[in-house]
Amino acid sequence: MRSKTTPMAEAVAAIGDGASVMIGGFGVPGTPFCLIEELARQGAKELTIIKNDANEAGMGVDLLLQNRQVARLITSHIGLNANAIRLMNAGEIEVELVSQGILAERIRAGGAGLVGIVTDIGLGTPLAKGKTMLSLAGREAIFEPALTADFALLHAERADDFGNLSYAATARNFNPLMAMAASCSLAETETLVGQGQMIPEAVHTPGVFVDHVMELAELPEVYHVVRR
Amino acid sequence: MRSKTTPMAEAVAAIGDGASVMIGGFGVPGTPFCLIEELARQGAKELTIIKNDANEAGMGVDLLLQNRQVARLITSHIGLNANAIRLMNAGEIEVELVSQGILAERIRAGGAGLVGIVTDIGLGTPLAKGKTMLSLAGREAIFEPALTADFALLHAERADDFGNLSYAATARNFNPLMAMAASCSLAETETLVGQGQMIPEAVHTPGVFVDHVMELAELPEVYHVVRR
Amino acid sequence: MSSGAKERMLARAARDIRPGMTVNLGIGLPTGVLGHLDAGLPICLHSENGIAGVGRQLPYAEADRNLIDAGGAYVSPVAGTSYFDSAVSFSIVRRGRLDLTLLGAFEVAMNGDLANWMIPGRFSPGPGGAIELAQKARRVGVITMHTDKSGRPKIVERCTLPLTAAGCVNRIYTDMAVCDITPEGLRLAEIAEGVDPDRLQSATGAPLLMPEGPIPTF
């Protein structure tokens, strides 16, 4: 099958001003720090970022926030990044807060080619405000639209050059969902192997969903266990 | 963690008349033939069966059909089982035909604790008839309700006694979705191992979703490749 | 239909499968395209029961009992194959990650409507994955004999059978011709060698737009 290895700078160059970008990770594990740094270096502006959390100040998606590259952030929790909270409160970025599992489901629904999902999560809370309410068999429910994006940035532990990916431990989190939901998925990987070198049953993201794969020459310190 | 090994006869005895039962498998791979045979032996009646296909005449779910244990079948394709077609045409069983991927999504939505999904699949076809239509942002879409069941019958290649499951090749199909969607999931497994003997990243169905697990002493011929 | 004409039709459809594509071949005639693909062609064959990277069919003696395609044939993996559940499998379809699907047809209309899963009162085994493949693949090709066993056209002005999906078909491969569904109508792209354009039109239930210049043959 086709090889999809692409130099990181070339793959990221396709991300233009105004693009929507999903970024994997829950805390440090699964966050594609190198891809984010390259996106910060290249400087695309007015981005919509879809990410579980805003990392901590000084790392990951915070680089894009500090760079003023982000117009809109769709996320479930930004409590560990005071910079993100400040930008939200100052109105410098628009933030949409989504219940974590519903964020996962909306992204997955985008990846599954659905229009959306219907849920009772958030009924009677501020999160239901402004949403499309449905009455189904006499019961109230919330329509949550599917989320897709132009690009996804992913971090894999292992990949082959067709783009089959696997993730370590809790580094999986949103990565497989975002791989499906984006029109163009970019995966950095700690180890790149040839086709046939991954167990077909152990692939977490089928390469069909991945457009570009790139091996990291080394893992910068941000990926490691450090007392911050 | 808790051990969930249960003798098959005891686990199946909980399935009473009128129960809804999801059954894994797509063709032969992943079909829990032994669990089905035990359900046929014990004889619960008026069952609602949810299964991708009706197997072939003389095997799998056809045993339940021949036994007149099935009142209703929710499925995507029964073309390989003339007996099922005959019962449907004679009005002896009620059959709901669902597009295969939408069947998978409805079961998955049940397993994900959602009310349902919204899709454009089937617009303008006979499958849209009688369904709840939504108009969202001016576009027509179909509400498809989540499917749950009282029980799921699953076939795993490997399991530990907590109920973590993995499946071989195309035997995965509907099994992981049904494990999530049922209130009580029963898994037969070709190999049973102790906790700690499965790679945590390679588990396809977390044991949290599984209530009873049972090792098959031997695989009857129906599981094997035979020229029929 | 002679076996030669059928194989020529399948070979012609195979030529539209390009390197890098992800492709789903429907059950029946489309599966026959496999025999006309270069084994080294870097494509990814998807089967909706949960495989990306379907390899060649295997005889029973060599089969892996857990590895079939959606049509029930025993198949082999290739280097780079992955397996997944049915929800992920149809996510590939509905998210538009299939570059091409080739499907059979009972009827296909000049506007791209396809009917291939149900004949009311006679045949309704369920849709399987046909609706999702037809509705969501980026490109849908139909492979069919040009006429049915009674000689009636399978390409029609309007489908009479319940639709699989409306306006989904891009190209039709038959034993007599390759036709494209275009905004202007049904356009002849290529004609099988030895087939006369007038005979082709009379075997077709909808008006055929002719290409500019000479008609390419296949």
Add this chain to the structure above:
Amino acid sequence: MSSGAKERMLARAARDIRPGMTVNLGIGLPTGVLGHLDAGLPICLHSENGIAGVGRQLPYAEADRNLIDAGGAYVSPVAGTSYFDSAVSFSIVRRGRLDLTLLGAFEVAMNGDLANWMIPGRFSPGPGGAIELAQKARRVGVITMHTDKSGRPKIVERCTLPLTAAGCVNRIYTDMAVCDITPEGLRLAEIAEGVDPDRLQSATGAPLLMPEGPIPTF
């Protein structure tokens, strides 16, 4: 609140975690329950970032960089641990496969309403998984100091803050008491040793129904 009273509260909550349960411990006070669980107790700890089978917390020197819990602490696996994506993780929550979740609270009302994620104008970092845990676990326990730092009751007649979920709480564990939400109202189940029932009532923002007979202590 003395450290002794806090540990007694956590130990009391730990005693309601029974063999075989699947449990999610919320970030903050509830995580402290871990220290009061017998290591051999056959339970399954779930963390919403994608683990069933969370083991003990690890110091940085021993940590696996890819293995944290939802609170960001480095943790270890146990025999039988599995990892999964965020959609599966919350499927466990919403499908009702959590037998129990223990959560913190800003306010908890006598009808079981819980407010624990937002203080308008002062604190709105996003809900994380709190809403889904509160709304869908089969049983929801709240662990909280009985009063806030200014001595105001945290158990109230009606929440003033935006809700996490309505009517979701079954039991409240505080440094002073264990209270149950019942159809009749807020019922005292147990009182901390040395706490006077009148003082407890005056520290509680809602009327307390007394148990029949003597009040059990913990």
